[in-house]
Amino acid sequence: MKKVHYTNSYLLSPQHRISVNLIGAGGTGSQVLETLARIDSALFKLGHPGLFVTTFDADEVSESNIGRQLFSPADIGLNKSVCLTTRTNRFFGLDWEAVSEMYSGRSKTANITITCVDNVKSRIAVHKHLKAAKGIADIYETPLYWLDFGNTQNTGQVILGTIGKVKQPTKTEFSTQATLPTICDLFDLTQINEEDSGPSCSLADALKKQDLLINSTLAQLGSSLLWKLFREGRIEHHGVFLNLSTFKTNPILVGA
Known part of the structure; x- marks a missing residue:
């Protein structure tokens, strides 16, 4: 029988806006x-x-970011989070916040955490922080889901996991899955030997590490998964593997 995960009911009918932490x-x-x-x-x-x-x-916009990331030459020297959030707020009429430092154990947790980081250490730290905060009393800071993006030059993955169990309906035509494994549950990140992912001096140098459209393609796939979580109230897949060289995507089935 097909397995599905039903969205945490709080996300579908909250009393206030859903809190989201975008890290990176x-x-x-x-x-x-x-x-x-x-x-x-x-x-x-x-x-x-x-x-x-x-x-x-915590990073500032550099010349090598222009073209591959959503920054212009006028943004060089500005903090990335402040620059992007200010622009987004003005364009969409929002009041979202920017923190010009990296997420840490002192940061407030959110209902949905999204990691767009380029190293294993940051993911492990986020995982520990979310697990420690899952019993927090304030619903606005209660971590419910973690959406992680990761990529190499031409490949990448998006994985949506739950922080603890999510109550599922008792009467349904599908087999339900209360927990979705996170990136740290699926893979032993401590065994990964990362290559240098430091700053690049130019766009040409940056493109040797990550192809021009790998990030935007992953962003669309992962955001579509998040949209389904809200719009349809259930998901059959909680992630996807992407190979941009072969134009292949492999979905990660719930319960697989």
């Missing part, structure tokens, strides 16, 4: 922030309170 505002994060604003606009038109997004990034 670079190649993928800059693309994801734009799609989050579009999702917020659509949800609001459907009678939902929408989203409140806080973006975290």
Whole structure:
């Protein structure tokens, strides 16, 4: 029987906007922030309170970011999270927040955490922080889902996991899955030997590490998964593997 995961009921009918932490505002994060604003606009038109997004990034815009990330030459030297959030707020009429430092154990948790980071250490730290905060009393800061984006030069993956169990309906035609494994549940990240992912001096150098459209393609796939979580109230897939060289995508089935 096909397995599905039903969305946490709080996300579908909250009393206030759903809190979202977007960690990383670079190649993928800059693309994801734009799609989050579009999702917020659509949800609001459907009678939902929408989203409140806080973006975290300590980096400044450099010349090598122009073209692959959503920055212009006029943005060089500005903090990435402040630059993108200010632009998004003005364009969509929002009041989202920017934090010009990286997410840490002192940061407030949110209902949905989205990681667009380029190293294993950050993912492991986020995982520990979310697990420690899952019993928090304030529903606005209660972590419910973690959506992680990761990529190499031409491949990548998006994985949506739950922080603890999500209550599922007792009467349904499908077999239900209360928990969705996170990136840290599916893979032992401590065994990954990362290559240098430091700053690039030019766009040409940056493209040797990540292809021009890998980030935007992943951003669309992951944001579509998040949209289904809200719009349809259930999902049959909780992630996807992408190979941009062969134009192949392999969905990750719920319960697989």
